[in-house]
Amino acid sequence: MKLAFLGMGLMGAPMAANLLKAGHQLTVYNRTRAKCEPLAQQGARVADSPADAAAGQDSVHLCIEDTADVEQVLFGERGVVQGLSAADGRPPVVVDHSTISALATEQFARRLREQTGALYLDAPVSGGDTGARAGTLAIMCGGPAPAFERVRPALEAMGQTIVHIGPNNGDGQRCKMINQLVVAINCLATTEAMRFGRAMGLDMDKVLAAISRGAAGSWSLSNLGPRYLAGDFAPGFRLRHLLKDLNYCAELIAQLPDASPSDFPAVHLARELVRHAESAGHGDENIHAVGRSLERSGRSNA
Amino acid sequence: MKLAFLGMGLMGAPMAANLLKAGHQLTVYNRTRAKCEPLAQQGARVADSPADAAAGQDSVHLCIEDTADVEQVLFGERGVVQGLSAADGRPPVVVDHSTISALATEQFARRLREQTGALYLDAPVSGGDTGARAGTLAIMCGGPAPAFERVRPALEAMGQTIVHIGPNNGDGQRCKMINQLVVAINCLATTEAMRFGRAMGLDMDKVLAAISRGAAGSWSLSNLGPRYLAGDFAPGFRLRHLLKDLNYCAELIAQLPDASPSDFPAVHLARELVRHAESAGHGDENIHAVGRSLERSGRSNA
Numbered sequence: 083m084k085l086a087f088l089g090m091g092l093m094g095a096p097m098a099a100n101l102l103k104a105g106h107q108l109t110v111y112n113r114t115r116a117k118c119e120p121l122a123q124q125g126a127r128v129a130d131s132p133a134d135a136a137a138g139q140d141s142v143h144l145c146i147e148d149t150a151d152v153e154q155v156l157f158g159e160r161g162v163v164q165g166l167s168a169a170d171g172r173p174p175v176v177v178d179h180s181t182i183s184a185l186a187t188e189q190f191a192r193r194l195r196e197q198t199g200a201l202y203l204d205a206p207v208s209g210g211d212t213g214a215r216a217g218t219l220a221i222m223c224g225g226p227a228p229a230f231e232r233v234r235p236a237l238e239a240m241g242q243t244i245v246h247i248g249p250n251n252g253d254g255q256r257c258k259m260i261n262q263l264v265v266a267i268n269c270l271a272t273t274e275a276m277r278f279g280r281a282m283g284l285d286m287d288k289v290l291a292a293i294s295r296g297a298a299g300s301w302s303l304s305n306l307g308p309r310y311l312a313g314d315f316a317p318g319f320r321l322r323h324l325l326k327d328l329n330y331c332a333e334l335i336a337q338l339p340d341a342s343p344s345d346f347p348a349v350h351l352a353r354e355l356v357r358h359a360e361s362a363g364h365g366d367e368n369i370h371a372v373g374r375s376l377e378r379s380g381r382s383n384a
Numbered sequence: 385m386k387l388a389f390l391g392m393g394l395m396g397a398p399m400a401a402n403l404l405k406a407g408h409q410l411t412v413y414n415r416t417r418a419k420c421e422p423l424a425q426q427g428a429r430v431a432d433s434p435a436d437a438a439a440g441q442d443s444v445h446l447c448i449e450d451t452a453d454v455e456q457v458l459f460g461e462r463g464v465v466q467g468l469s470a471a472d473g474r475p476p477v478v479v480d481h482s483t484i485s486a487l488a489t490e491q492f493a494r495r496l497r498e499q500t501g502a503l504y505l506d507a508p509v510s511g512g513d514t515g516a517r518a519g520t521l522a523i524m525c526g527g528p529a530p531a532f533e534r535v536r537p538a539l540e541a542m543g544q545t546i547v548h549i550g551p552n553n554g555d556g557q558r559c560k561m562i563n564q565l566v567v568a569i570n571c572l573a574t575t576e577a578m579r580f581g582r583a584m585g586l587d588m589d590k591v592l593a594a595i596s597r598g599a600a601g602s603w604s605l606s607n608l609g610p611r612y613l614a615g616d617f618a619p620g621f622r623l624r625h626l627l628k629d630l631n632y633c634a635e636l637i638a639q640l641p642d643a644s645p646s647d648f649p650a651v652h653l654a655r656e657l658v659r660h661a662e663s664a665g666h667g668d669e670n671i672h673a674v675g676r677s678l679e680r681s682g683r684s685n686a
Contacts, residue, residue: 208594208600209598209599213598220594220595243594243598245590245593245594246590247586247591247594248587253586256581256586257581257586257591259580260577260580260581260586260591260600261594261595261598261600262600263580264595264600264605265600266573267570267572267576268569268573270649271565271566271568271570271573272566274650274651275565275566278562278633278636278637278651279562281640281643282558282640284549284558284559288548288550288559289549289559291545292510292522292545292547292549292559293510293524293559293563295522295545296515296522296545297510297511297512297563297604298563298567298603299603300602300603300605301598301599301601302602331580334580334584335580341583345678346579346580347572347653347657347678348653349576351650355649
């Protein structure tokens with residue numbers, strides 16, 4: 083396939099590299115052009131603008147930080163809409179791998195269709211930079227089934243668990259929000275467990291050995307628990323990005339008929355605590371720093 | 385070894401059966417004697433009282449529902465203390481597999497030592513009746529290391545993950561409370577995720593397929609998520625037992641220097657929600673019924 087990939091960040095660059103390795107003909111674009119250099123050396127063409135990148139492709143993939151950036155790349159100056167053209171007479175597919183607002187996603191899909199006839203797929207990913215490099219991402223897709231089927235070979239080059247969640251644009255983002263709310267609440271469980279055990283003076287390595295493989299087991303407990311105990315808060319998945327995602331969750335809850343934040347009290351609590359930790363200066367640490375702002379000096383190392 | 389097992393409940397009966405299978409010489413006791421019958425048919429002696437069961441054993445194991453019952457069996461009429469005697473001149477070991485108050489455990493251990501010279505081990509288990517039957521329980525032990533080493537062969541007949549958490553009586557219960565708080569909070573994550581996704585009209589089987597093996601993954605999500613969606617709340621692990629455990633957690637938090645419930649907000653929330661669900665009549669359902677009392681009629685089956 084002829085593909086473009088826009089956004090050579092921590093996730094985008096290795097995802098694009100896996101498209102190249104799978105034999106696709108790839109054009110890349112990044113605002114800071116230097117970040118395209120490693121891909122260029124592997125055989126990708128480097129475009130001068132989103133419009134330039136988008137011209138003549140089967141599909142155009144994005145992986146960018148937030149909603150405003152995605153809008154800019156799609157509809158801004160020399161944006162994707164200005165370059166999109168039918169490949170082999172078929173409408174191209176725009177595939178957004180960013181984690182952004184589900185409601186904005188619906189609008190972007192409609193605007194793209196109206197302005198260019200292109201199909202749109204929201205296809206946020208889970209699995210981190212490790213999964214992006216290994217090609218083992220989970221990719222959760224929302225949008226028309228024909229668009230999903232056309233880009234499936236590209237998705238399979240980047241991920242292992244490829245799921246078409248539903249036919250509506252935003253369904254992929256909605257699934258990702260469910261993922262993120264579970265990640266956030268499980269992280270509260272992990273950090274409160276670590277703080278509670280440490281405050282009681284227990285040998286927490288032994289506690290983790292006893293509980294990690296049973297009914298308390300989770301990715302969070304096994305991966306973030308030991309890092310919390312070791313005082314290792316290097317990102318990874320930054321706390322301020324989790325806050326952004328929990329804000330998108332709140333936006334979706336506000337759209338539900340008859341719902342209020344009190345109907346989802348654990349989501350609400352997670353958002354409050356993550357916001358508090360971000361205000362306390364932990365935004366650029368990994369998400370399990372949410373527990374740090376609840377520690378009191380004097381017993382944090384009990 | 386010569387062993388006694390008191391309490392032929394959902395957990396105790398299969399644990400005792402595994403002691404027999406491992407070749408130990410076993411005496412069993414249960415308040416309702418009929419529940420001893422299956423073990424008797426497998427070769428166990430049936431005792432008339434806790435005192436009768438405890439006489440002349442290397443170790444005396446208990447698995448009983450709550451703190452008051454354990455106290456009754458140990459110190460009540462014809463209780464364990466009245467039968468305990470040294471086997472081969474060595475003090476016997478009392479091993480409590482029940483999940484009870486860590487603070488009461490400290491008192492029971494002291495009283496037993498003072499009245500009989502017996503050693504005490506708190507050794508609550510995790511893994512459910514499935515794990516009890518399969519002999520794959522996690523067993524988390526608190527108490528003197530020599531007591532732990534002496535009963536290790538019995539523990540290994542019943543469990544797979546055997547951890548001596550620490551030398552203080554109550555350390556096993558404290559570890560179990562950490563397990564239970566993680567179970568409770570992860571269960572909130574699971575049920576809010578299921579309710580949120582269903583309220584948005586997503587195909588939740590596809591959502592679970594997309595998110596269960598990544599950073600949102602947990603025992604809870606994989607096991608309780610599908611049951612929540614299917615409306616299957618049969619116990620299993622009853623919600624009122626989780627409430628009991630969260631009350632023990634609160635008791636331990638109250639003992640921490642300088643701590644208040646607001647230092648552990650997710651534990652606090654879980655306890656409030658579980659208590660609310662128990663009040664609403666869900667106490668004898670499985671723990672994921674905690675999400676039911678937050679459902680509103682009219683969108684619960686969206």
